[in-house]
Amino acid sequence: MLTVANISVRRGAAVTLRDLSLSLAPGRTLAVVGESGAGKSTLIGAILGLVRCSAGQVDWNAAPVSKCRPALVMQEPRAAFNPRLSLRRSVMEPVLAQKLAMDSDRLERLCRGLELQPDLLDRRPDQVSIGQAQRIGILRALIAAPPLVLFDEPLSALDAVTQKHTARLIADMQRQEGFAALIVTHDLGYAAAYADEIAVLRAGKIEEYAATQAFVDAPQSEYGRKLRGAAFALGALERVA
Amino acid sequence: MNIQANGLCAERSGRIILHPTDVNLKPGERVGLVGASGSGKSTLGHELVDGLRARGTRVAHVPQSPDEALDPLRTMAFHWRETEHALGHAPDTVRRDVLFHALQIEGGDLRKRPWGWSRGMQQRFVIAMALIGTPELLVMDEPTSALDPVVAAGTMDLLEAYLKKRQTALLLITHDLGLAARRVSRLMVMDAGRVVEDAPTARILSAPVTPAAKALCAHRNWLELPC
Numbered sequence: 001m002l003t004v005a006n007i008s009v010r011r012g013a014a015v016t017l018r019d020l021s022l023s024l025a026p027g028r029t030l031a032v033v034g035e036s037g038a039g040k041s042t043l044i045g046a047i048l049g050l051v052r053c054s055a056g057q058v059d060w061n062a063a064p065v066s067k068c069r070p071a072l073v074m075q076e077p078r079a080a081f082n083p084r085l086s087l088r089r090s091v092m093e094p095v096l097a098q099k100l101a102m103d104s105d106r107l108e109r110l111c112r113g114l115e116l117q118p119d120l121l122d123r124r125p126d127q128v129s130i131g132q133a134q135r136i137g138i139l140r141a142l143i144a145a146p147p148l149v150l151f152d153e154p155l156s157a158l159d160a161v162t163q164k165h166t167a168r169l170i171a172d173m174q175r176q177e178g179f180a181a182l183i184v185t186h187d188l189g190y191a192a193a194y195a196d197e198i199a200v201l202r203a204g205k206i207e208e209y210a211a212t213q214a215f216v217d218a219p220q221s222e223y224g225r226k227l228r229g230a231a232f233a234l235g236a237l238e239r240v241a
Numbered sequence: 242m243n244i245q246a247n248g249l250c251a252e253r254s255g256r257i258i259l260h261p262t263d264v265n266l267k268p269g270e271r272v273g274l275v276g277a278s279g280s281g282k283s284t285l286g287h288e289l290v291d292g293l294r295a296r297g298t299r300v301a302h303v304p305q306s307p308d309e310a311l312d313p314l315r316t317m318a319f320h321w322r323e324t325e326h327a328l329g330h331a332p333d334t335v336r337r338d339v340l341f342h343a344l345q346i347e348g349g350d351l352r353k354r355p356w357g358w359s360r361g362m363q364q365r366f367v368i369a370m371a372l373i374g375t376p377e378l379l380v381m382d383e384p385t386s387a388l389d390p391v392v393a394a395g396t397m398d399l400l401e402a403y404l405k406k407r408q409t410a411l412l413l414i415t416h417d418l419g420l421a422a423r424r425v426s427r428l429m430v431m432d433a434g435r436v437v438e439d440a441p442t443a444r445i446l447s448a449p450v451t452p453a454a455k456a457l458c459a460h461r462n463w464l465e466l467p468c
Contacts, residue, residue: 035389035390035391035392036360036389129279130278156386158278159277159278159416160416160417160418160419160457160460160461161277161416161456161457161460162277162278163460164460164463165460167463186389186390187390187463188390189419189462189463189464190463192463192464193463193464216464223391226391227390227391229391229394230390230391230393230394230395231390233394233397233398233423234385234390234393234394234397234417234419234420234423235417235418235419235420235421235422235423235461235462236390236419236420236462236463237462237463237464238419238461238462238464
């Protein structure tokens with residue numbers, strides 16, 4: 001279980017995260033929503049240990065998070081890979097880094113689950129579509145069976161149809177693999193459809209932290225209400241009379 | 242008078258990326274150009290803008306990201322003057338104030354460079370620049386994808402109110418049918434460089450005919466909520 005307890009992050013004089021706490025159990029999905037500059041990506045950095053917290057603690061089952069080898073799926077699918085390596089080499093990186101035995105059955109099973117033709121892996125990042133690149137990014141994140149996977153805006157580079165397809169595949173993989181998923185997104189529609197809980201982040205603070213249905217039915221904070229209104233105005237959520 | 246362009250087409254490296262296409266908009270009409278990435282939406286948008294400009298129609302184009310429209314080394318005041326100059330207008334602070342008020346960016350400091358403004362304000366500044374020449378048609382390419390949802394929704398509402406008053410036609414280019422469905426009365430669906438379906442929004446949403454339109458409709462919303 002991921003436990004983030006009262007963390008703060010300072011950048012010079014500015015406080016980018018302040019006194020932030022949340023928790024996430026295996027098999028569950030937490031969506032962190034908020035505007036640009038709210039501190040969403042800093043939160044991911046703090047959980048991964050890439051950004052130093054000035055206060056508070058981040059644990060996985062009472063041990064440092066790095067021990068559980070969490071995985072990250074990045075926003076820009078093609079930029080997330082070394083352009084000079086084949087995708088297969090990049091996908092196997094976590095296996096090599098952790099000195100695990102190569103399990104070709106697992107690779108094949110994950111490829112099937114993510115609707116990827118295995119021969120795509122012999123190409124380079126610029127020889128696949130953005131949607132395929134993102135699914136291969138997810139494949140790389142899952143190959144070493146991490147208990148915690150962080151997704152930083154996993155769908156924002158994709159078109160609307162590919163977004164919904166990829167979101168469904170992420171949810172299917174989570175059901176099979178049982179990892180805890182923390183998804184940072186600015187798309188409340190996506191969060192509402194797939195997350196168990198939603199945390200609304202604004203100016204480094206959690207404005208609202210609630211079960212998804214409760215949030216979508218009746219946001220308690222003013223900013224939460226604005227976000228919900230915007231999601232309707234942009235057609236991300238639809239009202240049915 | 243209708244805004245019309247016939248036989249728009251484009252070719253890159255010997256490959257046809259836009260097959261001959263006719264576009265026809267009534268004054269003040271709001272049309273959505275939708276389709277998956279790579280279907281040729283932006284290409285059609287560019288060809289339409291170039292074709293209409295060559296014939297003297299006043300048409301403005303707002304690119305997807307304000308980075309494409311603003312020079313990071315120039316002040317916002319410079320951008321504004323340069324646009325007025327290019328359109329052959331004398332500097333007019335009243336017109337500027339009206340546009341800034343309509344898009345709610347009166348608070349922006351014009352002495353600053355683009356990066357001194359938030360992205361939401363930059364995008365609205367670019368939209369305001371596009372409206373200086375009182376265009377007959379405004380072409381917007383994914384106008385909201387660079388913005389936070391709250392700012393994006395606000396910008397679309399402000400723009401819609403402004404265009405309605407002036408009978409300016411709008412071509413909204415987007416991959417997001419959910420967004421287009423709320424903003425336009427007619428949809429043109431693109432697939433592989435062709436317009437495959439062109440019909441009123443309500444008709445396409447209720448009974449899509451082509452596979453491209455069916456895919457967009459099936460994936461229109463994340464969730465439907467009883468409200």
